[in-house]
Amino acid sequence: MNRILLCLAVFGAVFICTKAAIDVEIENKNVDRTIDLASQLVKISYKITLEHKAKKPISSYLFIVPKDERERLSFISAKDSSKKELKLTETASPKGAAFSMNLPAGSTNPVVYIETVFTKSLKPFPTSIAQTERQLVQYFGNVYVYSPFKTVTQKTTVHLSSRNVESYTQFKPVVHSDNTITYGPYDNVAAFSVEPMTIHNENYTPFLTVTKLERTIEVSHWGNIAVEETIDIVHSGAALKGPFSRYDYQKDSRSNQACVKSYKTLLPASATEVYYRDTNGNISTSSMRVVKDSVELDLRPRFPLFGGWKTHYTLGYNVPSFEYLFQNGEKYQLSMRVLDHIFDDMVVDEVTTKIILPEGATNIKLITPYSVTRNPDSLHYTYLDTFGRPVISFSKKNVVEAHIADFVLKYNFNRVMMLQEPLLVVGFLYILFVLVIIWMRLDFSIINEKEHLHRD
Known part of the structure; x- marks a missing residue:
C-alpha cells in the first residue's frame, strides 16, 4: 500500500512539473517552416512568433523533437529576434526530446529562430538500382509543426533537389511548383497534431x-x-x-x-x-x-x-x-x-x-x-x-x-x-666517443707474450 502511494505521489509530482513547464496560455501565433531536401541531409528551419493570451511576457519556450526522429537529429540551434544564440537544455519527455530555452526578459511577442539537421532521414526507394537507373528517395515527416503549444497559423515550404517528383502527400491546401512544395497555411492547429507526410522524388546529390x-x-x-x-x-x-x-x-x-x-x-x-x-x-x-x-x-x-x-x-x-x-x-x-x-x-x-x-x-x-x-x-x-x-x-x-x-x-x-632531446643526443654521442677512445687506448694484442715464450 505504501509503495502504491509513493508511486502515485511521484507520478503526481512529475505531472505537476510537466504542467508547470508548459504554459498553456502561450500560443504559436505564426510558424514558417522550411524543409530542405536538396542534399542527403534534411535541414529544417523554423521562424516562430509567440504570443501570450494574457499579454504577459514570455520568459521561456519549449521545442519538441519526436521520439522517432531524435536518434537522427545531428544538430540543433536557436536564436532570438536579434540573432543572439539561445542556450538549449534537453530533457526527456514522453512525446520525445524536449529542448527548453530562456528568452530575453520582457518579451511580449518574441520571435524564435530554430535550425535542425537530420541525417539518414532520406531513404532510397527502391533500395537497389541498376547502373543506368534513376535514384529515388523518400522522406517521411509531419505536415503539421509538432509543438506542445496551439498554433494559430502555420506554413511549410519544402525544397527538393529535382523537379521530378514521383508522389507527395496532397493534404490541402498544397501547391507543387518546380522543385518546391508548399503546405498550408493551416489555421488553429492543436498541440501535438500529426498528419503524416511522404515525399518521393529524384535525388542525385552525393550520398x-x-x-x-x-x-x-x-x-x-x-x-x-x-x-x-x-x-x-x-x-x-x-x-x-x-x-x-x-x-x-x-x-x-x-x-x-x-x-x-x-x-x-x-x-x-x-x-x-x-x-x-x-x-x-x-x-x-x-x-x-x-x-x-x-x-x-x-x-x-x-x-x-x-x-x-x-x-x-x-x-x-x-x-x-x-x-x-x-x-x-x-x-x-x-x-x-x-x-x-x-x-x-x-x-x-x-x-x-x-x-x-x-x-x-x-x-x-x-x-x-x-x-x-x-x-x-x-x-x-x-x-x-x-x-x-x-x-x-x-x-x-x-x-x-x-x-x-x-x-x-x-x-x-x-x-x-625542450632541452631533453638535444641533451639525450649530446649524451649519447659523448658516451659513444668515450667508448671509442677507451677502445683505441686499450691494447688487446698477445704478440709480446708469444715472443717471450719463444725466447724461453
Whole structure:
C-alpha cells in the first residue's frame, strides 16, 4: 500500500512539473517552416512568433523533437529576434526530446529562430538500382509543426533537389511548383497534431557517409603541428544492382548519375606538405589548389563510388604552431578544429580526435564546443622519448558540417623540457666517443707474450 502511494505521489509530482513547464496560455501565433531536401541531409528551419493570451511576457519556450526522429537529429540551434544564440537544455519527455530555452526578459511577442539537421532521414526507394537507373528517395515527416503549444497559423515550404517528383502527400491546401512544395497555411492547429507526410522524388546529390574518421594532431613546440586523418567512406545511396560495366559508365552522357566521381575537401589556408594516399599508394588523380582562406583538395577515388561501394584513404598536412598554440609563461593553449570539411553536406558516423602533446605536459584541461565522449588518456612513444607523450582523445557520433568548431586544450609545460632531446643526443654521442677512445687506448694484442715464450 505504501509503495502504491509513493508511486502515485511521484507520478503526481512529475505531472505537476510537466504542467508547470508548459504554459498553456502561450500560443504559436505564426510558424514558417522550411524543409530542405536538396542534399542527403534534411535541414529544417523554423521562424516562430509567440504570443501570450494574457499579454504577459514570455520568459521561456519549449521545442519538441519526436521520439522517432531524435536518434537522427545531428544538430540543433536557436536564436532570438536579434540573432543572439539561445542556450538549449534537453530533457526527456514522453512525446520525445524536449529542448527548453530562456528568452530575453520582457518579451511580449518574441520571435524564435530554430535550425535542425537530420541525417539518414532520406531513404532510397527502391533500395537497389541498376547502373543506368534513376535514384529515388523518400522522406517521411509531419505536415503539421509538432509543438506542445496551439498554433494559430502555420506554413511549410519544402525544397527538393529535382523537379521530378514521383508522389507527395496532397493534404490541402498544397501547391507543387518546380522543385518546391508548399503546405498550408493551416489555421488553429492543436498541440501535438500529426498528419503524416511522404515525399518521393529524384535525388542525385552525393550520398556519401564517413563511417569512421580518426584524426591525429601532434603538437611540437619547435614550431610545427602535424595533422593526419584516416578516413573510411561508403556510398549510402541506393545499392548498385548487378555487375558494374565500365563501357556503359563511359558512354553514359547524363549529367546526373547515381555515383560519386569526386569531391572537394577543404583544409586550413596555412596547410603545407599535404599528402594523401589510399591502400594502393598515392591518389594521383587528385589535385590541390590554394585559395584565399583555405586549401582545396579535389579528391577523385580510383573508381566511381556506386551505392554500397567503399573507399579508404589517409590525408595529412602540417600547419605552423604559432597560429593555433598560444603561450603565457608555462601555460599553453591549443585551439584547433575538431574536424575539417571533408565534402559538402557531409555525414560522419563517428569521429575520434587524438591530440599528442609534448613530453612533460601537465595539468591538461579539455574544453569542447559541444558534448563529446572523452576516451581514456594514453601515452605515445617516439624516438628519444623517455616516459611518453600524453595523448588526449575524444569521440563524437552523428557529425555534420555544423560541428566544425574549435576545441580548446590547456596545459602546463616547462620549457626546460625542450632541452631533453638535444641533451639525450649530446649524451649519447659523448658516451659513444668515450667508448671509442677507451677502445683505441686499450691494447688487446698477445704478440709480446708469444715472443717471450719463444725466447724461453
